[in-house]
Amino acid sequence: MNARxxxxxxxxxxxxxxxxxxASESGTRVGLxxxxxxxxxxxxxxGAPQPASARGWLTRLEASGVQRLQGWRxxxxxxxxxxxxxxxxxxxxxxxxxxxxxxxxxxxARERFLPFPGWxxxxxxxxxxxDALVRGGLPITGKRVLVAGTGPLLLAVAAxxxxxxxxxxxxxxxxxxxxxxxxxxxxxxxxxKLLQGVRLRRASRKAQVLTGCxxxxxxxxxxxxxxxxxxxxxxxxxxxxxxxxxxxxxxxLELPMLLGCRIENGFVGIDDAQQTSVADIYCAGEPTGIxxxxxxxxxxxxxxxxxAGRxxxxxxLSRKRPAMQRFVRALERSCAxxxxxxxxxxxxxxxxxxxxxxxxxxxxxxxxxxxxxxxRCGMGPCQGRICGAATTFLFGWEPDSVRPPLLPARIASxxxxxxxxxxxxxxxxxx
Amino acid sequence: xxxxISLNIDGEELRVEPGTTVAAAVLLxxxxxxxxxxxxxxxxxxxxxxxxxxxxxxNSIPHQKSCQILCEPGMDVRTA
Amino acid sequence: xxEVFDVVVAGAGIVGAACALECAQRDLRTAVVEQGSVxxxxxxxxxxxxxxxxxxxxQMALTRYSQQLWRALADRLPGDVEFDPCGTIWVAADEExxxxxxxxxxxxxxxxxxxxxxxAEALAEAEPHLRRxxxxxxxVPEDAVLYPPGAAAWLMREAARAGARLYSPRTVVxxxxxxxxxxxxxxxxxxxxxNAAGAEAARLTPGLPIxxxxxxLVVTDRYPGFVRHQLVELGYLKSAHSVTADSVAFNVQPxxxxxxxxxxxxxFDADDSAVxxxxxxxxxxxxxxxxxxxxxxxxIRIWTxxxxxxxxxxxxxGPWPDDETVWLAAGxxxxxxxxxxxxxxxxxxxxxxxxxxxxxxxxxxxxxxxAVAHA
Numbered sequence: 001m002n003a004r005x006x007x008x009x010x011x012x013x014x015x016x017x018x019x020x021x022x023a024s025e026s027g028t029r030v031g032l033x034x035x036x037x038x039x040x041x042x043x044x045x046x047g048a049p050q051p052a053s054a055r056g057w058l059t060r061l062e063a064s065g066v067q068r069l070q071g072w073r074x075x076x077x078x079x080x081x082x083x084x085x086x087x088x089x090x091x092x093x094x095x096x097x098x099x100x101x102x103x104x105x106x107x108x109a110r111e112r113f114l115p116f117p118g119w120x121x122x123x124x125x126x127x128x129x130x131d132a133l134v135r136g137g138l139p140i141t142g143k144r145v146l147v148a149g150t151g152p153l154l155l156a157v158a159a160x161x162x163x164x165x166x167x168x169x170x171x172x173x174x175x176x177x178x179x180x181x182x183x184x185x186x187x188x189x190x191x192x193k194l195l196q197g198v199r200l201r202r203a204s205r206k207a208q209v210l211t212g213c214x215x216x217x218x219x220x221x222x223x224x225x226x227x228x229x230x231x232x233x234x235x236x237x238x239x240x241x242x243x244x245x246x247x248x249x250x251x252x253l254e255l256p257m258l259l260g261c262r263i264e265n266g267f268v269g270i271d272d273a274q275q276t277s278v279a280d281i282y283c284a285g286e287p288t289g290i291x292x293x294x295x296x297x298x299x300x301x302x303x304x305x306x307x308a309g310r311x312x313x314x315x316x317l318s319r320k321r322p323a324m325q326r327f328v329r330a331l332e333r334s335c336a337x338x339x340x341x342x343x344x345x346x347x348x349x350x351x352x353x354x355x356x357x358x359x360x361x362x363x364x365x366x367x368x369x370x371x372x373x374x375x376r377c378g379m380g381p382c383q384g385r386i387c388g389a390a391t392t393f394l395f396g397w398e399p400d401s402v403r404p405p406l407l408p409a410r411i412a413s414x415x416x417x418x419x420x421x422x423x424x425x426x427x428x429x430x431x
Numbered sequence: 432x433x434x435x436i437s438l439n440i441d442g443e444e445l446r447v448e449p450g451t452t453v454a455a456a457v458l459l460x461x462x463x464x465x466x467x468x469x470x471x472x473x474x475x476x477x478x479x480x481x482x483x484x485x486x487x488x489x490n491s492i493p494h495q496k497s498c499q500i501l502c503e504p505g506m507d508v509r510t511a
Numbered sequence: 512x513x514e515v516f517d518v519v520v521a522g523a524g525i526v527g528a529a530c531a532l533e534c535a536q537r538d539l540r541t542a543v544v545e546q547g548s549v550x551x552x553x554x555x556x557x558x559x560x561x562x563x564x565x566x567x568x569x570q571m572a573l574t575r576y577s578q579q580l581w582r583a584l585a586d587r588l589p590g591d592v593e594f595d596p597c598g599t600i601w602v603a604a605d606e607e608x609x610x611x612x613x614x615x616x617x618x619x620x621x622x623x624x625x626x627x628x629x630x631a632e633a634l635a636e637a638e639p640h641l642r643r644x645x646x647x648x649x650x651v652p653e654d655a656v657l658y659p660p661g662a663a664a665w666l667m668r669e670a671a672r673a674g675a676r677l678y679s680p681r682t683v684v685x686x687x688x689x690x691x692x693x694x695x696x697x698x699x700x701x702x703x704x705x706n707a708a709g710a711e712a713a714r715l716t717p718g719l720p721i722x723x724x725x726x727x728l729v730v731t732d733r734y735p736g737f738v739r740h741q742l743v744e745l746g747y748l749k750s751a752h753s754v755t756a757d758s759v760a761f762n763v764q765p766x767x768x769x770x771x772x773x774x775x776x777x778x779f780d781a782d783d784s785a786v787x788x789x790x791x792x793x794x795x796x797x798x799x800x801x802x803x804x805x806x807x808x809x810x811i812r813i814w815t816x817x818x819x820x821x822x823x824x825x826x827x828x829g830p831w832p833d834d835e836t837v838w839l840a841a842g843x844x845x846x847x848x849x850x851x852x853x854x855x856x857x858x859x860x861x862x863x864x865x866x867x868x869x870x871x872x873x874x875x876x877x878x879x880x881x882a883v884a885h886a
């Protein structure tokens with residue numbers, strides 16, 4: 001498959017949807033590529049009653065002329081103006097060449113996982129992870145769930161689980177109360193967010209929320225049966241069917257990095273128009289700073305308008321950015337991880353799940369690259385997305401440079417992008 | 432009332448609602464998607480196609496990420 | 512205070528680590544200087560094959576000698592070295608290549624290397640995923656594969672146990688006339704300086720006839736049993752032979768993990784390590800000619816590396832004529848893993864005046880400078 005767009009948007013979460021809709025409504029030819037079967041990303045994942053804003057944007061997306069490429073994984077950028085993607089799905093595998101004039105990266109974020117004894121047991125999942133499974137059809141009514149980790153996602157997930165009839169045994173937030181107060185103050189500045197927070201709190205009233213609390217062990221024979229949690233000096237065991245545990249979000253930087261976008265303080269560097277350091281490439285949403293749906297929508301609109309040439313409207317909207325940025329920063333501070341969490345894994349706890357590499361094997365190495373070469377940590381199919389965030393927190397290791405493929409892809413697809421490059425070069429020569 | 436979808440998980444028939452992911456179906460049918468390199472049972476972790484714990488074989492093709500694949504009638508799913 | 516050594520080795524890749532071990536075991540005060548991590552350079556980029564090749568009698572001698580050394584070591588190697596005596600099959604695509612199989616069989620047999628001719632049926636049985644219309648191949652059962660960084664790390668650990676000192680991460684900024692200077696100002700007194708810096712060797716010893724030759728590899732997810740032996744097309748030799756053109760050749764290898772490594776490509780004058788999509792496509796296309804189903808496997812990583820190539824495809828082992836304190840152990844092109852052990856023996860024999868199992872003469876650096884040997 002070979003397609004050309006004026007504006008190509010990668011990621012169909014709120015930021016990508018907003019960018020694609022705005023660009024398309026401006027009259028440009030827009031493509032929206034996303035690796036899930038349906039749009040919405042994580043926070044607007046299908047399978048749960050959608051908030052009004054989600055319904056509104058999804059309706060606009062349906063009505064727009066955006067060409068939607070759902071279920072396609074972008075795995076390489078072989079030359080400027082070109083991305084190649086492979087179709088997800090069993091059996092049929094196709095490769096797509098996506099040519100563009102302008103690119104909007106809305107690749108979102110993923111949960112940060114920290115290792116602790118028993119974290120590899122079946123039914124220990126991320127908070128967003130369990131939510132995704134439930135929206136994908138996993139029955140949760142009557143099941144006992146402990147929610148743990150850090151970040152506002154925990155409250156959102158707990159509320160949804162309660163609404164679905166799960167027995168939420170508790171919510172363990174590792175941040176202590178003092179850390180959360182500035183976020184609370186920031187919420188007052190954003191009445192919309194405050195209402196959301198209060199609504200969530202009401203919904204999750206059934207769940208006991210404990211701050212300064214985290215899981216230290218997941219127990220069970222072949223699947224989860226109980227979780228041991230700790231708060232200050234006290235430890236106790238909670239029997240449960242699922243542990244929904246994630247330590248906030250880390251941005252998906254792989255595609256921006258492959259494209260050469262400058263990374264600043266762990267996020268894609270952008271200007272007020274959402275432009276990255278690479279010409280014709282914009283970035284919106286979580287990869288520029290974890291800020292949730294409202295921030296993602298604003299950034300998506302600015303990027304979409306900018307990519308479509310509507311600079312004046314983009315500039316008008318970008319006046320709202322500073323207030324959003326304050327919220328993003330307050331959120332970041334509130335989710336700062338307690339250094340005690342570095343002590344969670346035991347020597348034999350697996351840090352790399354793809355290759356079963358225990359903590360003990362990693363200790364003697366001085367860099368991510370050395371550890372990869374000599375222990376296989378990060379050499380599995382997840383390409384270090386799970387263990388990389390953990391080792392950055394545990395050891396301060398920085399990841400190394402990004403190479404294609406961004407995700408495992410069929411070897412036949414890897415060959416196809418070579419064909420794209422050859423053809424493009426041939427076209428250049430014959431012009 | 433939408434028709435349920437019939438598929439096979441490790442040889443056993445399972446009926447699910449349309450829109451169910453293969454990962455959810457596998458968890459409904461049993462408790463693991465794969466076995467780790469040292470023999471541990473594993474199941475989905477991230478739910479969004481990043482952790483690769485949800486890999487199963489679908490219609491004889493291995494290493495399919497079941498959390499991003501919707502159940503289709505007649506699918507033959509094998510866990511490892 | 513200046514440290515005094517008999518031997519200072521630049522580079523803890525597989526060749527440098529092997530040399531360090533050999534020297535330390537002979538009670539030479541040995542130091543190794545490594546700018547990154549042990550086995551983290553070209554060694555980490557290589558496939559990890561141990562293969563007898565008969566491009567020339569000298570290459571046959573060194574690869575055979577080294578293959579035997581690896582086999583003798585096999586029982587002592589820990590699991591993370593992933594030593595696997597899987598053997599090599601040289602694959603023939605037509606009758607002309609079958610003639611080459613027969614010639615090779617005779618040559619290997621004459622050299623005492625066990626080899627077996629496989630007809631089309633035997634080849635298909637040995638490797639069911641090869642294209643059926645291939646004519647046959649040559650099985651060399653004593654060839655093996657291993658995991659290069661693991662092997663280099665083990666060699667270096669053994670060298671340390673035998674008394675070798677590792678300076679890492681440190682870079683040699685100057686070496687010659689008995690002194691080795693490091694980037695932190697340390698000066699080491701070295702009776703002999705061994706340049707085992709591989710693709711970077713010419714930086715330390717100006718005038719070395721070593722050129723970088725870029726290669727690409729792809730590794731797959733786990734498919735146990737998909738490939739059982741190292742598989743090489745006979746055209747591999749044409750690819751390795753060529754001194755100018757970019758080329759690809761079918762070469763796949765199983766790993767203990769069940770992953771498959773897919774290669775190979777060769778390019779001169781390609782100085783950056785970025786993936787070259789054109790040659791990657793050509794390499795994959797070549798592999799699919801031999802193994803059609805390989806296209807369906809999940810490729811999880813692509814990487815590049817730089818071989819150290821000499822004009823005659825033989826490594827440089829021995830004294831450098833311009834400075835008798837400088838010795839070379841570099842320029843191994845695609846045979847660094849294989850010949851690391853043989854190189855180390857030859858080097859240490861020459862340094863200590865011991866008799867070698869094979870002659871060091873074909874590998875002497877002086878063959879390029881026309882100077883008279885000093886040692």
